[in-house]
Amino acid sequence: GAVVSQHPSWVICKSGTSVKIECRSLDFQATTMFWYRQFPKQSLMLMATSNEGSKATYEQGVEKDKFLINHASLTLSTLTVTSAHPEDSSFYICSAAPLGPAIYEQYFGPGTRLTVT
Amino acid sequence: AQTVTQSQPEMSVQEAETVTLSCTYDTSESDYYLFWYKQPPSRQMILVIRQEAYKQQNATENRFSVNFQKAAKSFSLKISDSQLGDAAMYFCAYRSANFGNEKLTFGTGTRLTIIP
Numbered sequence: 484g485a486v487v488s489q490h491p492s493w494v495i496c497k498s499g500t501s502v503k504i505e506c507r508s509l510d511f512q513a514t515t516m517f518w519y520r521q522f523p524k525q526s527l528m529l530m531a532t533s534n535e536g537s538k539a540t541y542e543q544g545v546e547k548d549k550f551l552i553n554h555a556s557l558t559l560s561t562l563t564v565t566s567a568h569p570e571d572s573s574f575y576i577c578s579a580a581p582l583g584p585a586i587y588e589q590y591f592g593p594g595t596r597l598t599v600t
Numbered sequence: 601a602q603t604v605t606q607s608q609p610e611m612s613v614q615e616a617e618t619v620t621l622s623c624t625y626d627t628s629e630s631d632y633y634l635f636w637y638k639q640p641p642s643r644q645m646i647l648v649i650r651q652e653a654y655k656q657q658n659a660t661e662n663r664f665s666v667n668f669q670k671a672a673k674s675f676s677l678k679i680s681d682s683q684l685g686d687a688a689m690y691f692c693a694y695r696s697a698n699f700g701n702e703k704l705t706f707g708t709g710t711r712l713t714i715i716p
Contacts (some may be wrong), residue, residue, distance in 0.1 A: 527706050
């Protein structure tokens with residue numbers, strides 16, 4: 484089956500520093516990747532949509548200068564949280580939509596827990 | 601904009617019994633996809649079942665089936681013969697069929713507890 488990995492699975496950083504989260508599709512190519520944020524006991528909130536080789540499309544209210552998204556290849560997208568603050572602490576999930584006829588499918592990574600101290 | 605509503609924050613069911621989770625959505629589009637995802641304590645999102653709006657037949661996957669009522673914009677999930685491993689958060693999600701608009705819109709979720 485289609486597998487999406489995220490690295491790291493858990494990261495703790497100090498306030499004011501930046502942290503990068505990687506999302507990789509391991510056995511398929513993904514034209515589009517999505518980044519979600521999930522607060523405890525809440526639903527997934529889409530932050531942005533990234534397409535390989537082009538700028539990400541951010542959802543309303545998401546600071547693009549704070550959450551930098553790069554989709555450099557068909558198997559890798561990165562989310563960088565710049566100048567992180569405690570309120571950025573959350574669970575970040577990526578998903579990837581594969582090339583091919585099953586374009587309605589999205590495969591989710593296992594998530595990254597970010598704690599900003 | 602599309603919205604997805606799950607009106608049951610929590611549900612519980614006896615093991616081996618049947619439970620139905622509700623979902624309604626709002627859209628002006630005629631072609632779209634609907635999904636149920638399961639999120640266990642590991643927080644890994646798992647696709648449970650998918651329904652294409654152009655299909656009248658309700659989707660089924662083993663013990664999981666849906667009741668898709670397009671006119672009513674309703675999409676409920678029935679879990680038969682509930683098992684302990686079914687305990688999780690369940691999210692209903694909507695996706696447009698329009699090319700270039702593949703993002704998912706999620707409901708607020710229903711936490712399902714299985715009573716042994």
